[in-house]
Amino acid sequence: MKTNIVLHPGTPIKIAILAMGGQGGGVLADWIVEMAEKAGWWAQTTSVPGVAQRTGATIYYLELLPESAAHAAGKPPTLAMMPTPGDVDLVVAAELMEAGRAMQRGLVSPDRTTLITSSHRSYAVGEKAALGNGIADPNKVIDAGREAAKRLMCFDLQEMAEKAGSVISASLFGAIAGAGALPFPREAFEDTIRHGGKGADASLRAFALGFDAAATAPAAPAPIDTTRPQPDVPERAADPQVQALLEKVKAGFPPDTQGMLVAGLRRLLDYQDVEYAAEYLQKCTELHALDARHGGEANDWALTRAAAHRLAVAMSYDDVIRVADLKTRGSRFERVRQEVSARTDQLVYTTEYMHPRLEEICGTLPTALGRWLEQSRGVGGFIKRHMEKGRRVQSGTLTWFLALYALSGMRRFRRSLLRHQIETAQIRDWLERVTRLAGNGNYGLAVEVLHCRRIVKGYSGTHDRGDKRFASLMRAADQLAGRKDGADTLHKLLKAAMADEEGRQLETQLGMLIGAGASTTAPHDGASFSRQAA
Numbered sequence: 001m002k003t004n005i006v007l008h009p010g011t012p013i014k015i016a017i018l019a020m021g022g023q024g025g026g027v028l029a030d031w032i033v034e035m036a037e038k039a040g041w042w043a044q045t046t047s048v049p050g051v052a053q054r055t056g057a058t059i060y061y062l063e064l065l066p067e068s069a070a071h072a073a074g075k076p077p078t079l080a081m082m083p084t085p086g087d088v089d090l091v092v093a094a095e096l097m098e099a100g101r102a103m104q105r106g107l108v109s110p111d112r113t114t115l116i117t118s119s120h121r122s123y124a125v126g127e128k129a130a131l132g133n134g135i136a137d138p139n140k141v142i143d144a145g146r147e148a149a150k151r152l153m154c155f156d157l158q159e160m161a162e163k164a165g166s167v168i169s170a171s172l173f174g175a176i177a178g179a180g181a182l183p184f185p186r187e188a189f190e191d192t193i194r195h196g197g198k199g200a201d202a203s204l205r206a207f208a209l210g211f212d213a214a215a216t217a218p219a220a221p222a223p224i225d226t227t228r229p230q231p232d233v234p235e236r237a238a239d240p241q242v243q244a245l246l247e248k249v250k251a252g253f254p255p256d257t258q259g260m261l262v263a264g265l266r267r268l269l270d271y272q273d274v275e276y277a278a279e280y281l282q283k284c285t286e287l288h289a290l291d292a293r294h295g296g297e298a299n300d301w302a303l304t305r306a307a308a309h310r311l312a313v314a315m316s317y318d319d320v321i322r323v324a325d326l327k328t329r330g331s332r333f334e335r336v337r338q339e340v341s342a343r344t345d346q347l348v349y350t351t352e353y354m355h356p357r358l359e360e361i362c363g364t365l366p367t368a369l370g371r372w373l374e375q376s377r378g379v380g381g382f383i384k385r386h387m388e389k390g391r392r393v394q395s396g397t398l399t400w401f402l403a404l405y406a407l408s409g410m411r412r413f414r415r416s417l418l419r420h421q422i423e424t425a426q427i428r429d430w431l432e433r434v435t436r437l438a439g440n441g442n443y444g445l446a447v448e449v450l451h452c453r454r455i456v457k458g459y460s461g462t463h464d465r466g467d468k469r470f471a472s473l474m475r476a477a478d479q480l481a482g483r484k485d486g487a488d489t490l491h492k493l494l495k496a497a498m499a500d501e502e503g504r505q506l507e508t509q510l511g512m513l514i515g516a517g518a519s520t521t522a523p524h525d526g527a528s529f530s531r532q533a534a
Contacts, residue, residue, distance in 0.1 A: 012042075012065040013182070016083045016107050017172075018057045019094035020122060024169025028092070029060040031173055035184055035192040040067045044079040057098045059083070064182075083107055090181050093117035094168050096154070100141040108148045114181050115149035116214070118157035118168060119224055138224045146220055153179055154221040155213045164205035173203075174210025179217070186211065231263035241274045245281055253288060254297075257304045264312030271316040272411060280315055283431065284308055294438045303438065306450040314427050318459040319419045320360050325408035327352060327395050349397065355390040357460055358383060363419030364410065370418030426467075433474060437481060444487030449477050452490065455497050469497040469506060476510060 015032065019025025029045045036043040042065040049058045063079040085106030091113055093099035099117035102108055108115050121138065145152040157171040164170070170193065176182060177189040189211075193203045233250070237243040242265070249261045261284060268277040284307055288296070291303040316322070326332060333350070342348045358380055362370040373380050393400045414420050430453065438446040452473045456466040476493055480486035496509040 012063040012077070012079060013090070014080075014083065014088045015062040015064070015090045015092070016088050016102065017060040017062070017092045017094075018098040018102055019060070019169075020057045020098070023094040024167045025058055025060050025094060027167075028169040028172055029062055031169075031189075031192050031196075032062055032064070032176075032182070034195070035188050036064045038192070039184060039188060041065060042067065042077050042079070046081045048082065057094070057101070085109075088113055090176070091115045091149075092172055092176065094157075094172060095120065095122050096138050096141055097121065097136065099145060099154075103141075103144055103148045108145070110148060110150055113149050114151045114153070114179065115145055116153045116172070116175050116179060116181065117145070118172070119154050119221075120156050120158040138226065142221055142223065151179075152221060153214055153217050155217065157210055157213075160209035160213065161206045164202055164209060166199065166202040166206035168206075170203035170206035171210035174207035174212075175214040177207070178211035178214030231259040233258045233262050239274070242269065242277075245274070245278060248281060248285075252285060253304065254301050257288075257301050257308055260305055260308040264308050267312050267316050271322065272414065276315070280312060283311060287311075287431070287434070290435055290438055294441075294443055299443065302447045303434075303443065303450065306447050307434075310450045310453040311427070311431075314423075314430070314453050314456070317419075317423050318457070318463065319414075320356070320364050320459070321408060321411050321414060323459065324404040325411065328401060328405045328408055333396065347396075349394045351392050352395050353390060353392055355460065356387055358387070359464075360460060361387060363417060363422070364407075365418055366416055367418045367421050374418075430474070433477065437477070440481065442481050442486060445477060445480060445490060448487045448490040448494070449474070452477070452494050455494065465501070465503070469503060472506065472510065473497060 017025050017029055019028070026047065029047070033043040033045050043062065045060060045062045047058055047060045059082075061081070061083045065077050065079070086109045088107045088109070089112055091099070091102050091107050093102055093116070096117055096119055099108075099115060102115070107113070119138065121135075123135065142152070142154055145154065153175065155175075157175060158168050160171040160174075161168045173189060173193070177184075177186050190204060190207065193207060194200050196203070234246070237246050245265055246262070249258050249265070253261060261281070264280055264284070265277045268280050284304070287307040288301075288304045290296075291301060291307075294303075296303055333348075336350050337348050340348060358374070361383060362374045362380075364370075365373060373383070395401055395404055410417075430449070434446045434449050437443075437449060452470060455473065456463065456470050458466070473490065473493055477486075477490055480489055483489070493506065493509050496505040497503065499505040
């Protein structure tokens with residue numbers, strides 16, 4: 001079979017495979033070695049493991065050399081144990097950002113390297129833990145690949161594997177064959193999979209999808225569409241009470257805002273109950289009326305859209321009850337099983353790291369009791385010493401599952417608990433500020449105040465850090481009222497607040513921007529208030 005890799009006499013084909021745990025990188029490497037050896041080639045594979053599943057992939061390195069080349073040399077070949085920058089013919093990445101890391105390591109070069117990567121994403125810890133939207137732009141990796149590689153092939157091989165009921169190693173194997181990246185016929189690839197025995201049929205289906213995608217791939221991959229579709233607005237709801245809320249959305253709000261309002265209702269129905277969702281919709285109705293009075297239609301209902309999004313997230317704050325609920329859902333256990341490719345006859349236990357603080361414990365108590373415990377040095381100190389210790393528990397065992405399940409059932413009492421009182425008071429103050437600013441002609445600033453709530457997320461220490469920065473932003477908003485650049489300035493402060501864990505950029509920007517002294521004579525904030533923060 002014709003290959004796109006230039007074969008030099010006596011020089012092996014050099015392949016690097018980057019894959020995370022559970023993606024079958026080792027299986028893919030073994031398949032290539034078995035296929036090459038069956039064809040009479042010398043083959044060698046080594047691996048260098050990463051630190052963890054999302055802090056570094058395992059690199060499998062292979063060298064393949066025809067038997068004839070070894071005979072010509074008159075001695076067994078000496079093959080390398082690890083890849084050398086600028087000296088790799090084929091790089092295969094099981095996830096898009098791993099392709100980016102391969103380029104950073106210098107494994108991809110424009111004069112020789114074929115780069116095959118899946119376009120799907122498995123988000124890194126840093127992306128998930130970012131204070132704002134920390135998801136990296138995938139198109140930057142594709143742009144870099146066009147420049148760095150001799151040939152770049154990028155498509156969603158994970159989706160193909162799932163469609164076939166297999167794992168990504170099989171569709172990657174198909175993409176290698178379909179791209180003509182190795183000098184072996186398609187039958188040799190397929191025979192190698194069949195020789196593996198169990199699961200061969202599903203692997204062959206995934207192989208075929210990967211093969212066809214690579215064989216018909218354009219010369220350069222198209223950019224990935226990163227836009228988010230608008231939430232759908234259903235015609236009917238199964239529950240009569242929910243149907244009543246849906247009708248209120250359709251009758252009382254502009255069409256462009258209805259999708260986000262429905263998404264907010266879904267979130268709060270899942271979080272609490274119908275009454276809580278109705279409370280959310282009532283608040284949105286009041287804010288929409290405010291929006292209508294102060295130029296909302298001319299501004300594309302920016303305030304209503306921001307309120308529909310940010311208020312739903314604020315009202316579904318992450319407390320201990322919510323965490324326990326999510327950890328005991330059957331869908332989560334099933335997702336974990338799929339991620340680790342567990343067989344039906346295998347038991348899978350998920351180990352959770354829990355570090356409860358006194359604040360979380362007090363938050364799950366009735367308001368008066370929680371306040372007393374917070375202020376009690378004796379009892380509170382005793383609980384703090386004995387409970388605030390990180391521990392690892394297996395949520396799949398009967399004891400811990402029942403404990404977490406019972407805790408999740410406390411959501412029926414959530415409204416009477418201390419944490420709910422604290423969150424409700426903060427939300428009330430936040431919305432009162434929005435109402436005051438919009439009523440005083442600071443429409444754009446009011447919209448930005450709504451978006452500032454995105455800084456508050458998570459629970460425990462993460463939530464505390466967000467709370468403190470949110471308070472700083474609200475103080476800044478009060479000082480910016482009436483300024484021409486008020487909305488833009490607050491937006492810059494929000495970006496600074498999300499830029500680093502320590503909050504240094506926010507402190508710097510507060511000092512520079514608040515004291516910059518823009519004109520304060522404008523009666524209306526004319527900044528870009530249609531901005532929709534991610």
